[in-house]
Amino acid sequence: MRRSFCVSFGMLILLAFGGAAFAQESASSASVSRSRALANSANPNSYRSMDRFVAPDEVAVEEFINYHRHRLPLPKAGQSVAVDVRWGNDRVSQAQRDAVLQIGFTTDFANERTDLRPLNLSLVIDKSGSMAAEDKMSRVKESLRTMIGQLREDDIVSIIVFDNEARVLCSAARVGNGSGLKRAIDSINPGGSTNLHGGLMLGYREAQKNFERDATNRVILLTDGIANVGTTDPMRIARESSEFNGQGIDLSTIGVGIDLDRELLRTLSRQGRGLFHFVADAHDIEKVFVKEVQSLISPVARRVSLEVEFDPNLKLEKVFGYEPQFGRNKVSIPLDDMNNGLTQLVMMKFRIAGDRAGGKNFPVKVRLSYFDIKTRRQVAETVDSVVSLSGGRAEDLLADSLVRKNYTIAELAQSLYDMTEAARQNQFVRAQDLVSRSVRTAYDRYPNMDDKDIRFILDIVEDYERNLRNYNRGRRGADRGDCGKCE
Secondary structure, three states: OOOOOOOOHHHHHHHHHHOHHHOOOOOOOHHHHHHHHHHHHOOOOOHHHHOOOOOOOOOOHHHHHOOOOOOOOOOOOOOOEEEEEEEOOOEEEOOOOEEEEEEEEEEOOOOOHHHOOOEEEEEEEEOOHHHHHHHHHHHHHHHHHHHHHHOOOOOEEEEEEEOOOEEEEEEEEEOOOOHHHHHHHHOOOOOOOOOHHHHHHHHHHHHHHOOOOOOEEEEEEEEOOOOOOOOOOHHHHHHHHHHHHHOOOEEEEEEEOOOOOHHHHHHHHHHOOOOEEEEOOHHHHHHHHHHHHHHHHOEEEEEEEEEEEEOOOEEEEEEOOOOOEEEOOEEEEEEOOEEOOOEEEEEEEEEEOOOOOOOOEEEEEEEEEEEEOOOOEEEEEEEEEEEEEEOOOOOOOOOOHHHHHHHHHHHHHHHHHHHHHHHHOOOHHHHHHHHHHHHHHHHHHOOOOOOHHHHHHHHHHHHHHHHHHHHHHHHHHHHOOOOOOOO
C-alpha cells in the first residue's frame, strides 16, 4: 500500500543543518523515488489496472548507484574533490578477461554555517488545488517554517506562490528572526490551477534583486502538477529559465506526486545546475530535504567532467548510467555540479581483448576536471591505474568488497532499465526474466542479504518482478478466457 506523508519535514531539515552525518549526497533521487512509488501503487489483484505499474517510465541507473552514501577517502588539505580509483580485482584471469572499474568522488563536509557562502534563496511554491491531497500542503508548510528557523539572520529569502496566477508572498529580504516569513507561510492555502511559468519567473526576479557573485543565488521550485494555465509550452519555459541560469541564478526542482511533467522538471534543474527530486512518501521527504538543504549553501565544483583513457587492448563494454561520449580508447562523461559532503560513483566494465600471455599490464588514466568555486580556478585531478592479465588460476571479479556491493546495485539498476525497454516493446515475459536474473545474482553474492543499501534497491526490483509475474499470469489467463481473480 502506498504510504502517506507522515514525518516532519522540518525536523529532517534541522538534522540536515545539524552535522556532517546528514551531508548531501550526489545525484538526483527522482528516478529511484518514482520507480519505488509506481511499484507500490500496483493492484496485485487486477492485472488490467497494472499497465502503468509493470515498469517505471524512466530509470536513471546512476541515481540508483548513488542513492546511498559511499565509504570513500575524503579530500586532503587544499583539495576540493578527491578521486578514488579501484578495480573489483586488478588481476584478471585468462579464462574470464572481465574487469570492473569503480571511480569515486568525495568532497569535504560543511560543518559550520558561518563558513558557508551567503544565501540568496527564492522559494516558489505550487498552491494549486491538488496540493490539498494527502496533506501535502500542510507538510510543505511545516518544513518551510522549520527551515526558516535554521537559516542565518543575514540570509535573504523570498517566497512566491502560484495557482491560476503567481504572486510574491514575501519580497526578498533578510531573514532576521524569521517571524514574518513564518506568518506568511501559515497563510498559504491550496486552490486553483497551475501557472508554473508565472511562479518560476517571479522567483527568478526576486532572486535577481539581491544577486551577488560570491553568494549562493538559487530558486527552488516545488510543484505537484503540470503547467496548465499561462505559458504552458515546456520549451519556452525551459528557454526563459535558462536565461536566468546564464546570469548565475541556480535552480532546483522538487516534484510531489505521480502526475508531473518530469521531463520539464529534470531539464530545468539540469540547466540550472541543481538537482531534480521526487517526493512520494516519508522516505522521500527525508532524502530530499537532507540532500537539498546542504546543497543550497555549499556548492564546491561546477562544470565537472570525467575522462577515462584506456589501453587499446581494453574494450569498454559498459558504463552504468550517465550520458557518456565515446572516443577512440577513451570515454568522457559530463557530471552534475558538486556540493559539500558529496559521494559519487561511476561504474564501468572492461574486457581484455586479444590472445595474450599472462603478466601483461593494461594502463588506465582517470582525469577529473572542474571549476573550483572557492579558489575560482580550473582544476584537474589525474589518477593512473593498471589492470593485469594473470596467466594462471581464475580470479575473483569482485574481490574488493566495496566494488562488489556497488556493482551489485549497478546490475540491479541496469536490469530495471532493460526491463523498462522490454516492456515498452510489449515483451513482458522477457522483462520479467531480466529482473529475475539480476535478483538471483544478488542473492548468490549475498545469501543473507544483510546490506541495507543493496536491500533497499533489491526491494524495488523485486516489487517490479512481482508485478510483472502477476501481469503475465493475468494476460495468460485472459488469453485462455479464464483470468482468475482479474477484473
